[in-house]
Amino acid sequence: MEPYLQALKGHLIVSCQALPHEPLHSSFIMGRMARAAKEGGAYGIRANTREDIEEIKKNVDLPVIGIVKRDYPDSKIYITPTMKEVEELMEVKPEIIALDATREVRPGNLSLEDFVKEIRAKYPGQKLMADCSTVEEALYADKLGFDFIGTTLVGYTDQSRGDKIEADDFKIIRTILEKVSHPVIAEGNINTPEKAKRVIELGCFSVVVGSIITRPQLITKAFTDCLSELDK
Numbered sequence: 446m447e448p449y450l451q452a453l454k455g456h457l458i459v460s461c462q463a464l465p466h467e468p469l470h471s472s473f474i475m476g477r478m479a480r481a482a483k484e485g486g487a488y489g490i491r492a493n494t495r496e497d498i499e500e501i502k503k504n505v506d507l508p509v510i511g512i513v514k515r516d517y518p519d520s521k522i523y524i525t526p527t528m529k530e531v532e533e534l535m536e537v538k539p540e541i542i543a544l545d546a547t548r549e550v551r552p553g554n555l556s557l558e559d560f561v562k563e564i565r566a567k568y569p570g571q572k573l574m575a576d577c578s579t580v581e582e583a584l585y586a587d588k589l590g591f592d593f594i595g596t597t598l599v600g601y602t603d604q605s606r607g608d609k610i611e612a613d614d615f616k617i618i619r620t621i622l623e624k625v626s627h628p629v630i631a632e633g634n635i636n637t638p639e640k641a642k643r644v645i646e647l648g649c650f651s652v653v654v655g656s657i658i659t660r661p662q663l664i665t666k667a668f669t670d671c672l673s674e675l676d677k
Contacts, residue, residue: 449508450540450572453651456488457641458510458630461501464493468662476500476661477649479514483507491543491632491653498537507631509654510574511539517552521602524576526552526608531564535571543595546575546586561589573628577607580620587625593650594625610634615644 453530459482463469469478472494479501491496491510498511513530514523524542525531530610536543542564546552546557564573576585578598586594599617610617610633622629628650635641644652656663 450592453489453508454628455476456651457486458489458651459485459490459658460491460653461489461497461659462493464514467660468629469660472500476504479507480504482658488532489651491655492539495533495537498534498539500617502537503651505632508540510541510543510588511537512543519550519554520552521549522547522551525599525660527555528563530566531568535568541572541574541593543576543597545577545598546589547582547598547603548585548604555586558589560674563588576632577621578602580617580624581607581631582587584624587627591627593630594621595630595632595653597653599633599668601633611640612669615647617634618644619647619651 461475461478461482463475475492475497482490483505489508489510490505492501492502493512493514500510505552511534512525513533515526515530516523517526518525522545525542531542536556551560552555564571573594575591576593576595576597577583577586578601583594598608598617599605600608608617618631630651630653631644631649632653635644635652635654641652641654
């Protein structure tokens with residue numbers, strides 16, 4: 446593995462994202478968010494859109510996991526769903542491109558296997574991360590040869606609804622770690638330093654943390670919800 450990716454091993458990746466409806470939606474702000482993450486000790490950044498990644502790369506020299514979130518009418522998949530999004534990302538050359546690797550139907554009814562083959566044929570050196578929601582999806586992504594297996598979508602798909610990534614001492618992560626051959630990146634609802642430490646102890650290659658660091662409206666709401674209990 447390349448030294449710049451090996452450096453991620455055992456360390457924190459911070460997800461710096463703000464969607465159009467969110468208060469911090471701005472490439473400039475995401476660039477500064479990435480800078481703040483680096484100052485705090487992050488070893489990598491996960492980011493959405495070509496524009497944000499371009500700005501982030503002006504601010505930090507950390508490896509980037511790049512995605513483009515886009516909705517298509519014929520599919521529930523929205524994390525780097527087609528080659529259009531891959532092409533956009535390749536303009537800014539993120540070190541890793543993540544894409545939805547769930548069993549949902551892809552836009553144009555393209556299979557995940559054919560999509561991966563298409564990416565590999567055009568960009569054979571590009572590292573790919575599979576955003577999965579179940580153990581079965583992780584095993585299939587591992588078989589397809591994804592460079593990294595992520596737990597990003599656990600609990601967010603119909604087939605994983607109700608699952609919790611941290612349930613029973615991260616049982617889903619432990620099962621995936623036992624069965625796949627590629628490095629596992631833990632992501633999704635890891636909202637305390639202790640949980641981040643635990644998934645690394647279990648054997649994950651790295652851990653991605655997002656909202657609890659980079660979405661102040663959600664952090665604020667956690668405080669106000671707790672205080673509102675005093676009014677009941």
